[in-house]
Amino acid sequence: MVHITFIDSSGEKRPVEAEEGSTVMxxxxxxSIPEITAECGGACACATCHVxxxxxxxxxxxxxxxxxxxxxDFAYAVQPNSRLACQIKVTPEVDGLIVTTPARQG
Amino acid sequence: xxxxxxxxxxxxxxxxxxxFTVFELGLLDIKCHxxxxxxxxGGQCSELYPEKPIYDIPGHPMITGAGLVDNLLAQIEPFxxxxxxxxxxxxxETLGTAEAPxxxxxxxxxxxxxxxxxxxxxxxxxxxxxxxxxxxIEAYEDKSVFYAVRKMEAFRxxxxxxxxxxxxxxxxxxNLQPIxxxxxxxxxxxxxxxxxxxxxxxxELVAAGKMDLRIGQIVGLxxxxxxxxxxxxxxxKEDAVEIACERLIPFFGxxxxxxxxxxxxxxxxxxxxxxxxxxxxxNVPGIFAIGDINTYPGKLKLILxxxxxxxxxxxxxxxxVYPDKKLTFQYTTSSTNLQKKLGVQ
Ligand SMILES: Cc1cc2nc3c(=O)[nH]c(=O)nc-3n(C[C@H](O)[C@H](O)[C@H](O)COP(=O)(O)OP(=O)(O)OC[C@H]3O[C@@H](n4cnc5c(N)ncnc54)[C@H](O)[C@@H]3O)c2cc1C
Ligand code: FES
Numbered sequence: 001m002v003h004i005t006f007i008d009s010s011g012e013k014r015p016v017e018a019e020e021g022s023t024v025m026x027x028x029x030x031x032s033i034p035e036i037t038a039e040c041g042g043a044c045a046c047a048t049c050h051v052x053x054x055x056x057x058x059x060x061x062x063x064x065x066x067x068x069x070x071x072x073d074f075a076y077a078v079q080p081n082s083r084l085a086c087q088i089k090v091t092p093e094v095d096g097l098i099v100t101t102p103a104r105q106g
Numbered sequence: 107x108x109x110x111x112x113x114x115x116x117x118x119x120x121x122x123x124x125x126f127t128v129f130e131l132g133l134l135d136i137k138c139h140x141x142x143x144x145x146x147x148g149g150q151c152s153e154l155y156p157e158k159p160i161y162d163i164p165g166h167p168m169i170t171g172a173g174l175v176d177n178l179l180a181q182i183e184p185f186x187x188x189x190x191x192x193x194x195x196x197x198x199e200t201l202g203t204a205e206a207p208x209x210x211x212x213x214x215x216x217x218x219x220x221x222x223x224x225x226x227x228x229x230x231x232x233x234x235x236x237x238x239x240x241x242x243i244e245a246y247e248d249k250s251v252f253y254a255v256r257k258m259e260a261f262r263x264x265x266x267x268x269x270x271x272x273x274x275x276x277x278x279x280x281n282l283q284p285i286x287x288x289x290x291x292x293x294x295x296x297x298x299x300x301x302x303x304x305x306x307x308x309x310e311l312v313a314a315g316k317m318d319l320r321i322g323q324i325v326g327l328x329x330x331x332x333x334x335x336x337x338x339x340x341x342x343k344e345d346a347v348e349i350a351c352e353r354l355i356p357f358f359g360x361x362x363x364x365x366x367x368x369x370x371x372x373x374x375x376x377x378x379x380x381x382x383x384x385x386x387x388x389n390v391p392g393i394f395a396i397g398d399i400n401t402y403p404g405k406l407k408l409i410l411x412x413x414x415x416x417x418x419x420x421x422x423x424x425x426x427v428y429p430d431k432k433l434t435f436q437y438t439t440s441s442t443n444l445q446k447k448l449g450v451q
Binding site: 039047069073078104 | 158236238270271272293295299323359
């Protein structure tokens, strides 16, 4: 199991365990993390799974694909460390991952 | 002038469930009109994933969202349904009795319909523009902030800010630039999803000094009493600056919102409409709900379930439209009667 901590917009931390090979969005939904809507169920088609990746993990989670960048246009308050959680794969390398959720997804 | 259209059935929504139901109704000689807020048929398949492959449509090992919609449209062609696009169904009024129901349906374009049954195939709700979470933006909506352009004249000689990087943002940039006092396009990155020729046309206008392009985001608004005077623009880590403007048009895509359906007197369970599983009728006789919008024990939000629900609902609709006619079950393979309707006999 891989450890992920979600920090919501008010600063509350929620540590969860995620299965290798799943996505950060799936881990959020399974654990009823607030502030992640994931309307499209992970198809990179809704931008309601927007998260900010903790700077230390940015190199480990990789870069957004062009399709993900296009979808991020529909998110608000996008920052250089913005990602769509459904496009971040849970791998052993990202163990300890910390992501923050924005106050609103849409 | 209010147009009134009389028909057998009005279908709210034109997603895949609605489209296949047109076929099932057509086989039973039932005419219908479909209304959707989107400019085209196909619901989520057209709007959210036209190019993505779907693998669980029976008989299609793989078909794209757009491919499925094209096929459905071809399949229902013989029944010539009438589509009313770019219209939100706002009102649904029950006129008749439980035994002989009748309904009046109204849209925000002032079209009214009278019909004998209504099928709500509204999916996750109507596709409406996403609103950016800029503090206080509501106060400016419909006065200075618009999520769509209905009347171009409202933008003449104004300082306009458009936000976004897709086709809507670029198209309206090019359409409004000639009549604007000054137009500024704001996008979070210097890369656009829009059609390359409109991106090029925009870049030429910028190079010629006829409009501005700024890379960053809007973080706040300034103005008074709904009248916008400026937008606070922030590029990266720099401090926000104010761009003078009287009009703001943000394009952040669409999201599905239940909308007016909540006011139609239908029972709702967490924004879904409970139905029975024999005919998919709601608590109001004559109003049916199929596809993603309904709920019942075991419900799955799958396209194939919407197809099944539509075909069973059609049987009960027949009772309302033709109370005196008996329905006999027939196959399209072998019934010459059905084949005539399909124009293959
Ligand atoms: C990314 C993604 C992938 C998917 N993949 C699959 C898959 O592989 N297999 C599968 O079976 N399903 C899949 N689905 C689900 C499938 O798309 C839905 O089950 C299906 O679209 C539901 O069809 P529908 O006709 O009930 O509603 P929708 O497709 O949601 O259409 C409803 C329409 O009604 C309109 N509407 C609603 N209210 C109003 C109103 N008041 N006035 C006017 N118009 C209104 C809306 O604008 C919309 O166009 C996927 C969904 C997504 C988002
Ligand atoms: S869940 Fe829709 S884009 Fe991630």
